[in-house]
Amino acid sequence: MKKIRVGIVQQANTADIRTNLMNLARNIEACAMHGAQLIVLQELHNTLYFCQTENTQFFDLAEPIPGPSTGFFSELAAANKVILVTSLFEKRATGLYHNTAVVFDRDGSIAGKYRKMHIPDDPGFYEKFYFTPGDIGFEPIQTSLGKLGVLVCWDQWYPEAARLMSLKGAEMLIYPTAIGWDLNDSKEEQMRQLNAWIISQRGHAVANGIPVISVNRVGHEPDPSGQTSGILFWGNSFIAGAQGELLAQAGNNAPDNLVVEIDMERSENVRRWWPFLRDRRIDAYENLTKRYID
Secondary structure: OOOEEEEEEOOOOOOHHHHHHHHHHHHHHHHHHHHOOOOEEOOOOOOOOOHOOOHHHHHOOOOOOHHHHHHHHHHHHHHHEEEEEEEEEEEEOOOEEEEEEEEEEEOOOOOEEEOOOOOEEEEEEEEOOOOOOOOOOOOOEEEEEEEEEEHHHHHOOOHHHHHHHHHHHEEEEEEEOOOOOEOOOOHHHHHHHHHHHHHHHHHHHHHHHOOOOEOOOOOOOOOOOOOOOOEEEEOOOEEOOOOOOOOEEEEOOOOOOEEEEEHHHHEEEEEEHHHHHOOOOOOHOHHHOOOOOO
């Protein structure tokens, strides 16, 4: 496929899971009606972002894969004839949970899954309490539209993850995301954080010569404990081309669906102009596997 129409769904979630699912279904159908062949959803899109606190009751939200949510999204992918990238709270076994992206092909079959590798543990983002780090590795998922390098949120800060996906043949990088502001931060600090997030991922596109799709949630979600002011998810979902150029970008304060055409042939041309993979000094990178070099 030389050109692919990609849809992204930036959604504000509620405490009602059924409402969230119905909104997702409508947004997926809307993107498909505008010609999207590949549709990407945000991180943990079925629920509110429950990682603001450490609460064992939230493990009840987790599901096996396959399970109810994979059945729901499988039907949507098949009905709309789209490849669908989802983000689910996986119950692998009792006491063992992952933050897992599941990709469905156009016939509704599960093309593959990716378990989030880098797990944050910051105020308001207590993910280490809920998620075991992924053990599948950085493996692209083969679909009828090509190989997708699916990663999840915190993974987007790590050039190693993007590079390994690229080296294994990923034709684009995809990041379902849940990131936002602490409302106590200054406006200047909020803008620094947002710009760093965008710059980092556009840099992955440039360094690897492939498009990047990043889909964030949007809107304020209160802290269930009431101890903080909650998180204002900053939206700004975007699609960047192989030279980091912004092809589409959503706003920071409202839900949005965007559909944009990506020229996949451009990646081939960009890699010919800027042959970073050719010039890598693989004989001199052994220290990258160390935690720190004293």
